[in-house]
Amino acid sequence: MNVEPEVRQESIETEEVEKYSQWKDAWRRLRKNKMAMIGLGITLVVIFVAIFAPLLAPHDPYYSPVMEDGQAELSMQGPSLSYPLGTDRLGRDILSRIIYGTRISLIVGVITQLIALAIGITLGSVAGYYGGIVDDVISYFINVFLAFPFLLFAIAIMAVFQDPGIEQVFLALGLVTWPGLARIVRGEVMSLKEEEYIEAARSLGAKDFRIMTKHVIPNCLAPIIVTVTLGVAGAILAEAGLSFLGIGAQPPMPSWGLMLNAGRDYLRSDPRMMWFPGLAIMITVLGLNLFGDGLRDVLDPKMRD
Amino acid sequence: MGDTILEVNDLQTYFFTSKGTVKAVDGVSFSIEKGQTLGVVGESGSGKSVTASSIMQLIPNPPGEIVGGEINFKGQNLLNKSIDQIRKIRGNEISMIFQEPMTSLNPVYTVGDQISEVLRLHQGLNKQQALEKAVVMLEKVGIPSPEQRVHEHPHQMSGGMRQRVMIAIALACNPELLIADEPTTALDVTIQAQILELMQELKDEFETAIMLITHDLGVIAEVADEVAVMYGGRVVEKTDVMTLFKNPQHPYTAGLINSIPKLKADTNRLEPIKGIVPDPFSFPNGCKFANRCDYAVDKCQRYEPQLEELDSGHIVRCWKHDSLNLKAE
Amino acid sequence: MAEAILEVNNLKKHFPVKGGLFNKQQEVVKAVDGLSFNVRKGETLGLVGESGCGKSTTGRVLLRLLNATEGEVLFEGQDIHSLNKKELRSLRREMQMIFQDPYASLNPRMKVGDIIGEPLEIHGLAKGREKKRIVKDLLDKVGLVPDYISRYPHEFSGGQRQRIGIARALAVDPKVIVCDEPVSALDVSVQAQVINLMKDLQKELELTYIFIAHDLSVVRHISDRVAVMYLGRIVELADKNKLYEDPKHPYTKALLSAIPVADPEVKREKIILEGDVPSPINPPSGCTFHTRCPFAEEICKREVPEFAEQEEEHFVACHLVD
Structure with a gap:
């Protein structure tokens, strides 16, 4: 044994050091950020609504009394007790359709970002880690994709599909959002790979795959989380835009964008039909953006100290 | 001698953080005379750099704040002065050089611009005069062909050159006090030797008082006249450099001296100080050094010793100094 | 005399500098430019020099973390720069590294147990409970409490982190450890603790160290032999006492005289070198030190001095020494 008494002493002292982790610390600081907490609150409510939509909605969002039962008098009703938003x-x-619309928006947001994550992390980390010609080629693609205006590009992709629908929206928006993510991951990986612990892993004999999955990617999670949170908001807006234009979700889906489209004809006579879905989009996107901005402040090391 | 430039009395600088109050500097007193070099030694967390920043009033607020004490510069308490008055003193009568020559110069201006800036600001020179003086300063700090170098940007210079430029800026207005915070730590030994020699020459020429902050006892031994040893935000021992190395009275001072490898003696084993510098929240209640001290008794854990003057100018903060027989090899 | 465990012959590492508008290779940084030396089994070879002298690059080329441009590194007679990927991975079990920065060299997202256990996993040496047991033993060996296994690096001080780095290097039971400035980021009082630990471990585990540092007093303390590097070359190599007491090369002399001695009574005659270390992109001709050497002569500008054994076991590369 070569453990010196003084060393033991040293060990005991840090026993008192407060347990602390980066995520806990981030959470503590996030809690102090009022706007971020409002954003988080809104986001949680939206998620809650989406999950429990069948319990919350007073009516079947697809059931049309006018078409199916010929109750023409129920068309374009103003708010009442049984139809709170008309x-x-x-x-x-409309209320039930907005509640179910939450599901569509969130699913679009999440699946789009999953597609973007899969492509973005893979290409971004490969480009950043290997550099050289691999990086040149991938960066070229990233730049080409980023050169197109976001929504215009999505419209162009949707135009390729014969019959547009929500699945095509996933694909189109996923393809449009990955380059931004890939660029961020690439930059992170490029700076991370210079870290000494990456070299340490190499000196231990670790293979590239292990270095990427165990050492590189876990250390660029923070900016990825921020980008994805803001990305979900962007995707929700984009889906609403596409659906409004009629090349996204198709009727009778209770998509917010589609509802805006349907309300367009009554903009002057009955603006309520556009207000409510518009408000739903605004609140959801605002919540996600506030939360994402707060996360960025807390997680981005360049903003810290 | 006897011409006191700076007198710091019971300085207290605290940082108010979310985890609690850090008493980074807690009751520090010392003075520096004209033409004298005061070395301030300590490890990380000793409060030596915060002391320097406090004198310059460069403490970021919040979270930091000077909560007590006096900083008397030529008889006037700097803490009572307005920020405008302080700005007139900074870089003019008191200047500071930092550890990182890479980051303390602005990369977008030429070195000439940066030296001229202080001259124009404090001495009201016009552009031409300031540039001429900048060339003179560069020559003084030993930069070859200063007429050309004055037009170069910091990135065109090596680390040693940049530190020389920093010194030129610091000395441009002929300050009465120069605060050097680890000025050679980032430099190689041969360059360090050049810079230390330069500081020595300049001190002799201008009789500048120097406050030299470092963790390197070797540097202290070579250039300091008086030495203050800091630990846990306090001065634990202060005396002239000879006495400090030959007759240290505080166990921490002796520990520091014994834990560095000697270039001459081929000792087989170093005698480290046990443990580590505690984090700022977990210093002991009594003597700050008690938990690492080999001689600590119950009293040391509970009550903090006061500074005690042994003989002329040798002060120490230790309950047991008279019963210890510390040796420094 | 112990046999050589590592033999280095005319080792070179040049980095191309991409420059200019058209990405043409124009210039070359000669970071390591022709090193030849042996490392003996069980010894500590100190490698000192100022920043930019190539000592860290040398350490990395010795481990083949960087590929050599020229020359060979023989580990137990086998040239490691001729190994294929698989052979190289098994070499990693024989040669390990301790890094300079205890804050940057540990993955902040991994627990201490996973950090130290990683080499065991990579080489398939131990899993599950066996791995845990070995990791705890290693923690104990480097003077840390074994229960620290589930903590994260940021919960430790610099000195403790450096101990974790040492434990990680020891996990594969290596024969040679390259130590790249292992104590220069630590507080003075903690430096001594880590140096003592490294000395103890060397004795106990019969390790061979290559100790890279810029602090000459630390190097003298821990090394058996010391090599002094300047601009990618070794200018002097000898037993440490010989080198420190009777330096032959003017650069070694200047370097030694420049170290501030922690003793105010010692007033030495200093040799203060003029100027800075020249850029390794276009190093001076002949002896690369001639631009700063107070004794330089005509021949120094023209011819590269031979790295020759001037006295027994005392190698010097200087025209003026004989």
Whole structure:
């Protein structure tokens, strides 16, 4: 044994050091950020609504009393006790459609970002880690993709599909958002690979795959999380835009964008039909953006200290 | 001698953080006379750099704040002065050089611009005069062909050159006090030797008082006249450099001296100080050094010793100094 | 005399500098430019020099973390720069590294147990409970409490982190450890603790160290032999006492005289070198030190001095020494 008494002493002292981790610390600082907490609150409510939509919605969002039962008097009803936000042209309950619309928006946001993550992390980390010609080629693609205006590009992709639908929206928006993510991952990886612990892993004999998955990517999670949070908001907006234009979700889906589209004809006579879905989009996107901005402040080391 | 430039009395600088109050500097007193070099030694967390920043009033607020004490510069308490008055003193009568010659110069201006700036600001020179003086200063700090170098940007210079430029800026207005915070730590030994020699020459020429902050006892031994040893935000021992190395009275001072490898003696084993510098929240209640001290008794854990003057100018903060027989090899 | 465990012959590492508008290779940084030396089994060879002298690059080329441009590194008679990927991975079990920065060299997202256990996992040496047991033993060996296994690096001080780095290097039971400035980032009082630990471990585990540092007093303390590097070359190599007491090369002399001695009574005649270390991109001709050497003569500018054994076991590369 070569353990010196003084060394033991040293060990005991740090026993008192407060348990601390980066995520806990981030959470502590996030809690102090009022706007971020409002954003988080809104986001949680939206998620809650999406999950429990069948329990919360007073009516079936697809059921049209006008078409199916010929109750023409239920068309375009103003707010009432049984239809708190009124009904649309087909007599469907607007509140129920907005509640179910939450599901569509969130799913679009999440799946789009998953696609973007899969492509973005893979290409971004490969480009950043290997550098050289691999990086040149991938960076070239990233730049080409980034050169197109976001929504225009999505519209162009949607135009390629014969019959647009929500699945095509996932794909189109995923393809449009990955380059931004890839660029961020690439930059992170490029600076991370100079870290001494990466070299240490190499000196231990670790293979590239292990270095990437165990050492590189876990250390660039923070900016990825921020980008994805803001990306979900962007995707929700974009889906609403595409659906509004009629090349996204198709009727009778209770997509918010589609509802805006349907309300367009009544903009002057009955603006309520556009207000409510518009408000739903605004609140959801605002919540995600506030939360994402707060996360950025807390997680981005360049903003710290 | 006897011409006191700076007198710091019971300085207290605290940092108010979310985890609690850090008493980074807690009751530090010392003075520096004209033409004298005071060395301040300590490890990380000893409060030596915060002391320097406090004198310059460069403490970021929040979280930091000077909560007590006096900083008398030529008889006037700097803490009572307005920020405008302080700005007139900074870089003019008191200047500071930092550890990192790479980051303390602005990369977008030429070195000439940066030296001229202080001259124009404090001495009201016009552009031409300031540039001429800048050339003179560069020559003084030993930069070859200063007429050309004055037009170069910091990135065109090596680390040693940049530190020389920093010194030129610091000395441009002929300050009465120069605060050097680890001025050679980032430099190689041969360059360090050049810079230390330069500081020595300049001190002799201008009779500048120097406060030299370092963790390197070798540097202290070579250039300091008086030495203050800091630990845990306090001065634990202060005396002239000879006495400090030959007759240290505080166990921490002796520990520091014994834990560095000697170039001459081929000792087989170093005698480290046990443990580590505690984090700022977990210093002991009594003597700050008690938990690392080999001689600590119950009293040391509970009550903090006061500074005690042994003989002329040798002060120490230790309960047991008279019963210890510390040796420094 | 112990046999050589590592033999280095005319080792070179040049980095191309991409420059200019068209990405043409124009210039070359000669970071390491022709090193030849042996490392003996069980010894500590100190490698000192100022920043930019190539000592860290040398350490990395010795481990083949960087590929050599020229020359060979023989580990137990086998040239490591001729190994294929698989052979190289098994070499990693024989030669390890301790890094300079205890804050940057540990992955902040991994627990101490996973950091130290990683080499065991990579080489398939131990898993599960066996791995845990070995990791705890290693923690104990480097003077840390074994229960620290589930903590993160940021919960430790610099000195403790450096101990974790040492434990990680020891996990594969290596024969040679390249130590790249292992104590220069630590507080003075903690430096001594880590140096003592490294000395103890060397004795106990019969390790061979290559100790890279810029602090000459630390190097003298821990090394058996010391090599002094300047601009990619070794200018002097000898037993440490010989080198420190009777330096032959003017650069070694200047370097030694420049170290501040922690003793105010010692007033030495200093040799203060003029100027800075020249850029390794276009190093001076002949002896690369001639631009700063107070004794330089005509021949120094023209011819590269031979790295020759001037006295027994005392190698010097200087025209003026004989």
